[in-house]
Amino acid sequence: MRAAVRRFRVRMGVLAALTAVRVAATLTTPVMLARAIDAAQAQENLGAATTALAVTLGVAILADAGEDVLGAYCGSHLTAWLRHRMLGRVLALGPQGRRRFPTGDVLSRLTESASGPAAFPVLLLAAAAAIASTAGAVIALALIDWWLAAAFAASVPPLVLALRVFVVQATEPFARYQISQAAIATRLLDARQGIRTIQASGTADAEARRILAPLPELREAGRETWEVQGRVSRRLALLAPLTQVVVVAVAGVRLATGDVTTGQLVASASYAAMAVASASLFDTFVQLLNCQVGAGRIEEVLAAVPAVRPPARPRPVPDGPGRLRLRRVTVRAGGRAVLDGLDLDVPPGAAVAVVGASGAGKSLLVATIGRLLDPDDGHVELDGVPVTALPLPRLRHAVAYAFERPAPLGATVHDTIAYARPDATRAEVRRAARAAAADDFVRALPEGYDTPLARAPFSGGELQRLGLARAALADARIVVLDDATSSLDTATELKVTEALRRVLAGRTSLVVARRPATAARADLVAWLDAGRIRALAPHAELWPDPGYRAVFDARPAADGAAAPEPAAGA
Template sequence: MVTQSTADQATAVSDVRGADHLLLQASRHGRVWTLLLAVTAVLGTVAEIALPALLGRTVDSLVFAQSSLVWVIGCVAVVVLLVLCDTLGGLAAGRGSAAGTAWLRHTMIQHMLALGDRATQRFSRGDLVSRLVSSAAEAGNAAAVVVWATLSFVPSIGSLVALWLIYPWLAVAFVTGLPILVVLLRSFARDTTDLITRYQRSQGRIAAALMDALGGIRTIRAAATLDREQGRVLRELPALSELGHGTWRAQTRISAQGALIVPLLEVAVLSVAGFALSAGHISHGEMIAAWRYVALGTGFGMPAMLLARLARARGGGRRVHEVLTEPAMRYGTASLPAGPGELEFRNISLVVAQEQVFDGLNLVVPAGSSLAVVGRSGTGKSLLAAIAGRLLDPDVGDVVLDGVPLSTLNRKEIRDAIGYAFERPALVGETLADVIGLGLHQPSADLIEQAARAAQADAFIERLPQGYRTRLQKAPLSGGEAQRLGLARAFAHNGRVLILDDATSSLDTATELQISSILTGQLSDRTRIIVAHRASTAALANLVVWLDEGRIRAIGPHRDLWRNPAYRANFTPGVPPAGSASPVDRIAAEETS
């Protein structure tokens, strides 16, 4: 237990250091703006410390009837410098924070896309959006907050030095209260950091619940469970409110403590200054300067506010860092030789959610053949399809294409060689032509139309007012039409391997039959892996691999496997009652019985 606790603490410290390093990297992207902010902040702080001394000199020159014009001009110049530094500093802080935030978001998006499915295995979609939008913005402010927070303590040090130069006992009186202020600020920083970190995590959970609800809004409305979903989304709200109130209580507490201690410290210093003035040790102007330095040196609100902002920046940095440390898929530098598209699974093992899905799976898909993957729900059919095209890496083993392990290939080689169509395709692009041509370099109109015809999508596309130029947002699509666009995108991809992950499940029987004829006809030169839930689909494949509890139970033609009742049971949920089966299913049953 002690060892585990020590390991957890070491991991936490490493995460904090990594997050702080990330904030430093983001700060560097402010470049000249961060430098300008630092310069203006330093000049502003120096001017702020110099102003009380100039005011004191001005007062003394007036009291002793001396020429005060120089000191008045000096006061005006310092005030102008303060205004200029404040204005330029605000501009520099904004531009620098924007640059840091943009870099963090760009880095996050790039990494999340590289993670693929792994991104949503650890983080929900809503939480990722929260980290990308809110946490990255908080972390992007780090440079400005660090500069301001660091310099916020300089006025106290400068005031102490100035008081010593005016009269040493003033500095002694001032020093007596500083340790208390330091302890209070340190306690405030610790408490605020914990509260803000928990607050940001709570925000992420609310965002995740909201994204889930929006994704299933039609189901929620159909089930009339809006009130229940609203409660689920807002379940975290009381905890969020309590954490927010906790942050305000911490700020109120330190303000109250400061309101008690600071006046006492001011009274102590000014009392010493009064005695020094009466004894002739200091002048009237120095008395005023001492009063201003006490007020400047005990300015409690600004450091407290900046420490809270620094806590938010570091909390945001940790949330961004957690995403960036999730290991992304690595690619090699090898290229594919010319080949027919033979795909081999070698000793594949995979664990998902602490459950063994595959354990030493071996399989060879002959070049140019069609392989149907059959099995009950949850047996790993889609996972096998994902591993086949390296959308997912196994924990152990390799997938080899034409003698080259996929893990050694560069990203472009893999994506050029392997095309995908999914059950619920994500349609990406401005127009329907863009959707079909996704991933292709300047595809021709003929290629787009040919792929659409092969996928039986051309008919509904041409009925639209602008045809292939119709904007995706203005094209009402059914589930089957979306699948046909996904198939067209896969058919337009001229790779040597084509993987269909239940990509015809929403199609009617006639359309599926036409798609099957394309797969066995003009696309027969490609190696095809088809996740199948219908007997008709499996019947048209050269080979069927039957998965059962993550292992290969049998491999062979559909007609041979059909003799096994356990194999036929894989299709039972999808087979219509006797007398109403589709023509393709009836033919498959007759030929294999």
């Protein structure tokens, strides 16, 4: 919130000036009113007095209107600024950030939590204005008659104590309320993504109960907050008018003794009302507390450190054919070393299949190449330079990925293929789509490549082919296919692989392979076992090894039938 005030300090300065003018005009109004009343009684200078009163009221009204307009303007810009900062950090955290901040939790922070702090500058000035108005009113009462100020001062300690009790008792329930909201949103989004499984399992009622499980905690936190707020409101509702009555009563007594005039009595009543209006600070405190809780939830995301950081002293991406070297690479997950001191040399321009049992760390291995994650130990080199020394945007252009479940990003089908190269022409996009065997089903869509993604429901295999087309279009020296053909049938995979081989000729490629036929079409196979590369050799040389064949034994059917053929034909 301090950063927000600094960022918008010019607008905050103007807003503070308008607030100061409004407070000054408001404090001056009772004085002008008293003079007008006394002038009317004395029948002297009535025109000048009423003119001064009108000008003072006009200044107060204009300043108040300016505050409202500029306050709303600052609030909207602050909300946008907070949401942009948070979105940038969520994206910078990468896939690892999803474990700490689930989708529903991020959505809750972006909407409700980010909107609260936006009111902070305006509320802060409103609180300062209320305190200044109260202080000015008390001073004015003292100038009229010190007995009036003493009567008001006697009521201040109970008011301050009531506000303090609220802040202490309501902070924790406020936070629990927002956390419970985020938990419900997260579970709802999870259920939305798994709607087919829920329907197929007939577990809709059980899932509804799971989604709403945090509801009792939400209700309890809300009840505690309202109880605290209700207790304090009742006390303030009693203390505020009682204080005003006491001040006016004292003023009436002083009028009877001739120590104050009629106009001063009216001014005293106005200043008393103005002074006890400080009780309205309670509502401001409620909103400031909401700002504090929301800002705390935003700060949790902004303070999170990305697992992959830009290099302090970036080096230019070297020219080279795409040679990869992994040295003593160790990646730990779940308390164990999935990759344990792994060494691997990938020749430039070679197609390498990464093979291993389920859970062997194949995806972790290929993720270290483009710095989707950094190894706990060891390093990865691209053409002789550690990838950690390269600027992240340049590295991500040098290494292209296609995943098992590619995300359909962009507005149209053309956009999703050209996602990494938005300047690509339609001819280039179609050429990449043909290489991935996607051109036929794309052209069959209602608007072809211009079909909005929302109106183009794709199967898993079609999405994978779009992901492959995206990778083929990327101007990258290294292409990584992380299980990117698992949803394709054997015939389609063969067709796509042969087309991609021509498109990717001269580029280094790594393919996470689960089928013997896929491994057989690669130049080399990197056999991953027990966290290390057990062998780097052609598929035909590895196939006689029973341990190597066992990697594919869990996949009978087409894979088992195809196994001997690649070995013989390799």
